[in-house]
Amino acid sequence: MLYDPKWDVRPQADLEVLIAWLEGRDPEEQYNWKDCHHCLCAQFFGVGIGWAVLHREMEERTGIRVDSLAMPLPWTFGAALQRARAVAVIGRIKEGGR
Numbered sequence: 001m002l003y004d005p006k007w008d009v010r011p012q013a014d015l016e017v018l019i020a021w022l023e024g025r026d027p028e029e030q031y032n033w034k035d036c037h038h039c040l041c042a043q044f045f046g047v048g049i050g051w052a053v054l055h056r057e058m059e060e061r062t063g064i065r066v067d068s069l070a071m072p073l074p075w076t077f078g079a080a081l082q083r084a085r086a087v088a089v090i091g092r093i094k095e096g097g098r
Contacts, residue, residue: 040069040075
């Protein structure tokens with residue numbers, strides 16, 4: 001079978017996708033930021049240690065660093081969701097929306 005470039009297409013993550021993913025998690029569940037295989041970024045991007053590549057691609061495309069939302073304490077999905085929602089509100093304000 002010949003190679004098809006469409007096989008290399010990965011879903012593109014953005015802030016809305018991250019928020020939706022976090023909304024589906026138990027807000028009390030903790031993640032370990034110091035464990036690169038199980039931190040929030042690795043779980044969100046779903047690729048273990050290879051999440052760094054997708055993280056950089058998202059940052060270049062959107063200007064948002066998932067690790068900046070995941071690194072501050074407390075390390076719970078609920079707290080990360082609150083931080084992500086706050087960033088979304090700030091982004092809408094900067095764009096002139098509400």
